[in-house]
Amino acid sequence: MIEARNLWKSYGDNVVLERLNIKVQEGDFITMVGASGCGKSTFLKLLLGTEGPSKGELLIDGQPVRQEPGPDRGVVFQKYSVFPHMTVLENVMAAKAFQRKGVTGWLFGKAKTTARKEAVAILDQVGLGHTLERYPHQLSGGMQQRLAIAQALLGRPRILLLDEPFGALDPGIRGEMHQLVLSLWREYKLTVFMVTHDLKEGFFLGTRLWVFDRLRIDPHAPDAYGASITYDLPVGDVDPKIYHEIDDDIRPAFTPAPQVETLPHEQEN
Numbered sequence: 001m002i003e004a005r006n007l008w009k010s011y012g013d014n015v016v017l018e019r020l021n022i023k024v025q026e027g028d029f030i031t032m033v034g035a036s037g038c039g040k041s042t043f044l045k046l047l048l049g050t051e052g053p054s055k056g057e058l059l060i061d062g063q064p065v066r067q068e069p070g071p072d073r074g075v076v077f078q079k080y081s082v083f084p085h086m087t088v089l090e091n092v093m094a095a096k097a098f099q100r101k102g103v104t105g106w107l108f109g110k111a112k113t114t115a116r117k118e119a120v121a122i123l124d125q126v127g128l129g130h131t132l133e134r135y136p137h138q139l140s141g142g143m144q145q146r147l148a149i150a151q152a153l154l155g156r157p158r159i160l161l162l163d164e165p166f167g168a169l170d171p172g173i174r175g176e177m178h179q180l181v182l183s184l185w186r187e188y189k190l191t192v193f194m195v196t197h198d199l200k201e202g203f204f205l206g207t208r209l210w211v212f213d214r215l216r217i218d219p220h221a222p223d224a225y226g227a228s229i230t231y232d233l234p235v236g237d238v239d240p241k242i243y244h245e246i247d248d249d250i251r252p253a254f255t256p257a258p259q260v261e262t263l264p265h266e267q268e269n
């Protein structure tokens with residue numbers, strides 16, 4: 001479904017990504033880890049179409065990614081991306097209105113009734129059916145991310161892009177969000193790309209884990225080389241040696257290694 005062929009992305013002299021060659025099947029759930037600044041969000045932007053490749057190709061169904069976000073691709077960011085002055089229901093209905101080409105953000109008549117029905121259904125599904133009239137500031141962080149997920153799913157996307165969506169949430173709430181995303185992934189038959197800083201989360205969710213890392217580093221020209229995908233691992237049984245190798249790769253040099261008592265596959269799902 002998705003293919004990168006010798007894909008490069010630079011900003012001026014700063015080479016961010018280089019030589020990416022990947023193939024993704026429909027229904028894959030890809031988690032992406034890597035040191036800060038190595039281009040994970042940039043890769044999501046290339047998929048979203050808000051950035052274009054500097055070299056090479058990124059294809060969806062054999063066609064270059066359209067250089068504009070479309071309803072086939074939904075996105076959720078770490079920072080809550082909802083409209084603060086609108087209620088939960090209005091937020092989702094507004095997302096629907098903005099998806100229609102060539103119109104302003106207003107819906108009338110039948111289109112409005114249909115959008116309302118769809119919005120209520122999706123909000124029910126993400127567990128916000130009881131909060132339709134609340135404003136975002138009256139929601140917890142987890143609830144705000146549920147709202148952002150509802151907005152992202154409204155266009156019935158085939159591809160869901162998640163950029164550290166649970167990074168700001170408490171561990172207990174993150175667990176609930178994991179279950180939600182897994183159930184939506186199955187039900188909507190989504191292809192998911194999710195950036196995370198949490199290696200355990202990366203190994204727990206999804207079907208494939210990618211590690212972004214720079215293979216070449218020139219200390220005199222730190223921007224000269226970009227990151228590639230250095231590991232592409234099926235998620236399942238995790239070799240402890242590889243787990244620790246990746247953990248070392250993605251942790252900033254000044255952070256001490258955490259004591260890992262259990263590996264993800266030893267935990268209960």
Ligand SMILES: Nc1ncnc2c1ncn2[C@@H]1O[C@H](COP(=O)(O)OP(=O)(O)OP(=O)(O)O)[C@@H](O)[C@H]1O
Pocket residue numbers: 011014016034035036037038039040041042043
């Ligand atoms: N619009 C832009 N213009 C110029 N440089 C950019 C732009 N967007 C990103 N970059 C640069 O690209 C590099 C990769 O950034 P990116 O946000 O993709 O990294 P990341 O791996 O997602 O980082 P983090 O884990 O900290 O979120 C950084 O050096 C960043 O400064």
